[in-house]
Amino acid sequence: MTFRLHHVQYGRSFRVLWLIEEIGLEKLLGPLDIVEYRIGSAEMREGALPRVSPAVRIPALEIGDLAMSESGAIVAYLCETYAPELGRAVGDPERPAWLQWVHYAETMASLIENLNLQMVFLRPPATPSPVVVKLTVARLKGTLAGMEARMGDHDWLLPGGFSGADVMMGFNLFAVPYYVKLDPFPKLRAYKARMEARPAYKACVAREGPQRFYDRDFYPVPDAGHA
Known part of the structure; x- marks a missing residue:
């Protein structure tokens, strides 16, 4: 199964990388494939990133057939799906x-x-x-x-x-x-x-x-x- 993070070193995608590590998601989904870009470079538009990120920006995360961009959305999804203790469910006072x-x-x-x-x-x-x-x-x-x-x-x-x-x-x-x-x-x-x-x-x-x-x-x- 595809498990891939489109990433720029210490960019917003660091949030997703860190959360994956906190959850231990590689133990569940297999090794993470990290596609690293130089920010602002042509390679961001020439590779696979436009397919998975409407704004052609990082982060973008692929899990199987799912593709998501926007770090806040990815963090919310990963918490809700794989680590509810790191999110706060609807109805929780927090x-x-x-x-x-x-x-x-x-x-x-x-x-x-x-x-x-x-x-x-x-x-x-x-x-x-x-x-x-x-x-x-x-x-x-x-x-x-x-x-x-x-x-x-x-x-x-x-x-x-x-x-x-x-x-x-x-x-x-x-x-x-x-x-x-x-x-x-x-x-x-x-x-x-x-x-x-x-x-x-x-x-x-x-x-x-x-x-x-x-x-x-x-x-x-x-x-x-x-x-």
């Missing part, structure tokens, strides 16, 4: 919060994507817009502040324990520190450390190897004088 955090993760990820486009993909002679970058960083900080205020005293996003909503945040908290210092957010720093300590997360990082996307540890807002 269901609304679970849904909220799954989608909140994409609100945050869209801001990270905007910063990636401005700061990483633009190459000379193109230059990022200091105004756009400053506003986007401010909005990203706002999403972090909102999380910090709602973390409470529990280890994970939901009092009931680790879930697919936390998996959705894993990609975000990997990428956020390239644009926003986490010093003002002690609960999020501790939350990130707990994610990184999970055996399944560690296994995925070992599988991924050193990241190849960012060429520096931190990208400050550009000087307006160089716009």
Whole structure:
């Protein structure tokens, strides 16, 4: 049976890779075939990805005849189908919060994507817009502040324990520190450390190897004088 993930290293598809590892899905479905792409490359349109992803973006997951894209949809499906303890069923008191955090993760990820486009993909002679970058960083900080205020005293996003909503945040908290210092957010720093300590997360990082996307540890807002 086909069990294939269309993947970019440490991209949104990391969420799916991590969840597969958390569930132990390869023990049930067999070895995962990972098709890796270089983000923005022509190979994304020239290979099989357009067949399984309407937007020709990652992640895309194939299980037998099923093909899905959109990380939030994939995470929800995998939780509901193979690991209900990582989801929250209809009628569960934590269901609304679970849904909220799954989608909140994409609100945050869209801001990270905007910063990636401005700061990483633009190459000379193109230059990022200091105004756009400053506003986007401010909005990203706002999403972090909102999380910090709602973390409470529990280890994970939901009092009931680790879930697919936390998996959705894993990609975000990997990428956020390239644009926003986490010093003002002690609960999020501790939350990130707990994610990184999970055996399944560690296994995925070992599988991924050193990241190849960012060429520096931190990208400050550009000087307006160089716009």
